[in-house]
Amino acid sequence: xxxxxxxxxxxxxxxxxxxxxxxxxxxxxxxxxxxxxxxxxxxxxxxxxxxxxxxxxxxxxxxxxxxxxxxxxxxxxxxxxxxxxxxxxxxxxxxxxxxxxxxxxxxxxxxxxxxxxxxxxxxxxxxxxxxxxxxxxxxxxxxxxxxxxxxxxxxxxxxxxxxxxxxxxxxxxxxxxxxxxxxxxxxxxxxxxxxxxxxxxxxxxxxxxxxxxxxxxxxxxxxxxxxxxxxxxxxxxxxxxxxxxxxxxxxxxxxxxxxxxxxxxxxxxxxxxxxxxxxxxxxxxxxxxxxxxxxxxxxxxxxxxxxxx
Ligand code: CP
Numbered sequence: 330x331x332x333x334x335x336x337x338x339x340x341x342x343x344x345x346x347x348x349x350x351x352x353x354x355x356x357x358x359x360x361x362x363x364x365x366x367x368x369x370x371x372x373x374x375x376x377x378x379x380x381x382x383x384x385x386x387x388x389x390x391x392x393x394x395x396x397x398x399x400x401x402x403x404x405x406x407x408x409x410x411x412x413x414x415x416x417x418x419x420x421x422x423x424x425x426x427x428x429x430x431x432x433x434x435x436x437x438x439x440x441x442x443x444x445x446x447x448x449x450x451x452x453x454x455x456x457x458x459x460x461x462x463x464x465x466x467x468x469x470x471x472x473x474x475x476x477x478x479x480x481x482x483x484x485x486x487x488x489x490x491x492x493x494x495x496x497x498x499x500x501x502x503x504x505x506x507x508x509x510x511x512x513x514x515x516x517x518x519x520x521x522x523x524x525x526x527x528x529x530x531x532x533x534x535x536x537x538x539x540x541x542x543x544x545x546x547x548x549x550x551x552x553x554x555x556x557x558x559x560x561x562x563x564x565x566x567x568x569x570x571x572x573x574x575x576x577x578x579x580x581x582x583x584x585x586x587x588x589x590x591x592x593x594x595x596x597x598x599x600x601x602x603x604x605x606x607x608x609x610x611x612x613x614x615x616x617x618x619x620x621x622x623x624x625x626x627x628x629x630x631x632x633x634x635x636x637x638x
Contacts (some may be wrong), residue, residue: 331631334446334453337462338503346507350472351626355622356628359396369628370399375431376424378404379456380411383435385592385616386456386465390433393623399431417441418448425449430632434458452630460494466591467500469622471508473615474545477587482509487538489515489571489598490549491560493522494564498549502529513541516571519560535571539580545587545611548573548599564598573600578607587611 330348338346348583359365368530379387387403394401404424406412411420417436424432425448433454434442439461446453457463478484486505492514502512507529513530514521514629515538521531534537551567561567568574573588578601581588587609588600594612596602604610 331632332635334455335464335626336443336453336455336632338464338467338500338507338547339370339462341464341507343507346468346471346504349468350475350631352625352629353468353472353621356396356624360599360617364374366396366398368398369396370397370430373397373399373430374402374428375399375433375627376402376404376427376429377453377456378406378420378424378432378434380406380434380436381457383456385619386463388434389616389619390454390456390465390623393620394431394627396620396623397627399627402429419559421445421448423439425451431627431630448526450633452632454630457496460496461499463496463591464636465502465619465623465626466497467504468502468626469615469619470497470547470589470591471504472618472622473589473611474505474510474616475508476618477611478544481505483511484509484545485511485513485541485543486545487513487515487532487541487543487548488547488549489538491520491552492516492549493520493560494552495549501547501591502526513538513543515520517561517567535577539577539584542584543586546573546581547589550591550593550595551598568598572598573604575603576599579603582607582609585609589615592616602614 377387391401415493429451432451433456434445435456437459439459442453442455444460455462455464488498505512509520515532518533588604
């Protein structure tokens with residue numbers, strides 16, 4: 330059971346997801362040892378190609394690849410010939426000629442990782458393509474969720490915020506549903522799509538959503554950079570209606586719900602500072618688990634022998 334590329338969560342089976350999450354556990358154990366490295370990808374080359382900013386995903390992939398003993402090259406997009414007008418296709422042809430084994434790509438264009446995957450023998454991993462997909466974020470979220478709830482069937486997750494523009498919401502919702510978790514979305518009516526899976530509950534009112542008794546509340550970042558129109562009156566208004574304010578935080582803590590966030594966090598918008606100190610906030614755990622989940626993905630994928638494999 331293996332694949333060449335990881336482009337989205339939709340195309341993975343529940344068995345494949347569970348295999349990846351199972352595989353991430355021994356990689357995480359490695360982090361407690363003095364030598365955190367295994368030779369699994371010795372002699373293999375990994376290239377990161379990020380056309381959009383990233384803190385967590387980029388560094389997490391680099392650490393993951395190095396812990397598997399791969400050689401890692403960070404393609405420096407702002408200082409590459411991309412700024413001189415080189416097309417993505419020509420960049421890929423150049424990288425193909427270098428016989429890279431794994432390409433990890435982030436780009437604002439939905440579907441670009443698939444185009445690259447079809448044009449190269451390298452294994453391509455989608456590290457975020459516009460509002461479409463962010464599969465490794467979903468895997469690390471699933472891994473973190475399973476650490477808290479080893480039996481995922483019937484658990485409830487409430488995803489809050491800008492669902493419409495969020496690749497994280499799409500991928501994490503899909504993965505959770507595949508694990509048997511009940512998913513609900515909460516946000517302004519303009520940012521909670523009415524189309525899409527019918528089994529996902531939609532809320533626009535915070536109190537109604539909390540009455541649904543979620544086990545975990547997953548806060549999304551408000552993505553001002555992806556909004557071409559005004560979807561809510563102001564950030565202040567958003568925080569008033571959907572942010573975890575002190576008052577809401579107290580209710581969440583009373584209900585014993587966990588809090589997750591993919592980062593980067595807008596403090597004072599999605600959540601108040603105290604949430605970061607909450608003993609059921611899993612935000613740092615998500616970052617740590619990101620390395621283990623990405624090691625599992627790199628270890629699992631198998632580059633093709635020839636173009637188009
Ligand atoms: N969660 C996430 O994708 O964060 P970065 O944008 O920092 O990679």
